[in-house]
Amino acid sequence: MAITRWDPFREVVALQNRMNSLFGGLREGEAPMTTASFVPAVDIYEDPQKVVLKLEVPGIEEKDLDIRVENNTLTVKGERKFEKEEKEENFHRIERSYGSFYRAFTLPSSVDTENVGASYNAGVLKLELKKKPEAQPKQIKVNVAA
Numbered sequence: 092m093a094i095t096r097w098d099p100f101r102e103v104v105a106l107q108n109r110m111n112s113l114f115g116g117l118r119e120g121e122a123p124m125t126t127a128s129f130v131p132a133v134d135i136y137e138d139p140q141k142v143v144l145k146l147e148v149p150g151i152e153e154k155d156l157d158i159r160v161e162n163n164t165l166t167v168k169g170e171r172k173f174e175k176e177e178k179e180e181n182f183h184r185i186e187r188s189y190g191s192f193y194r195a196f197t198l199p200s201s202v203d204t205e206n207v208g209a210s211y212n213a214g215v216l217k218l219e220l221k222k223k224p225e226a227q228p229k230q231i232k233v234n235v236a237a
Contacts, residue, residue, distance in 0.1 A: 094135055094142070097195045100128065129171070129188030135196075139228050142202055142220045146194070149214030150187070156216065160204045165196045167216070 134145045148156070150171050157168040173189040198204065198220065206221040 094144075094196050094198065096133075097197075098130060098193075101130070104128065128190045129192055130194065131169075131192055133194065139222070141222055142199075144196065144218040144220075146216040146218075147214065148192075148211075148216050151214075153211050156211070158207075158209055158216075158218065160198070160207055163198045163200070163202075163204065165198055165207075165218070165220070167194045167218075168192065 132147045136143055144165075146167060148169055148171075151169050155170045155172070157166075159166050168191065170191040171187075171189050201222050202220045203223045204220075208219040208221075210217045210219075
């Protein structure tokens with residue numbers, strides 16, 4: 092079973108990062124980019140009953156997550172908002188990514204798209220996709236003639 096990851100903007104973001112490093116970062120008077128898109132890391136595994144995806148999305152509230160299954164494609168969208176305080180801080184470095192993300196996964200035909208569960212704990216979004224009963228392995232007993 093292969094679940095493929097599709098990210099249409101990966102090459103564009105990589106090119107932008109290379110160009111930014113080439114020109115030495117920010118010039119005087121420019122504001123830091125706080126709404127850059129990011130791609131959360133994901134672990135995917137399966138057992139005979141289900142396929143499980145775990146996405147790292149710390150700092151994102153449940154209300155900012157959008158999970159959909161359509162045409163055998165699972166999509167997860169979300170947004171991590173930059174929290175700007177009233178007082179001005181002198182940031183020396185901002186390494187955490189902010190902004191929106193989009194991940195899409197093609198689901199195998201063995202997954203029951205009507206039976207999807209989602210839970211969110213300690214910054215990890217866990218999606219459980221149950222397999223169809225006919226896709227689960229069955230043991231066949233062999234009768235031996237005496």
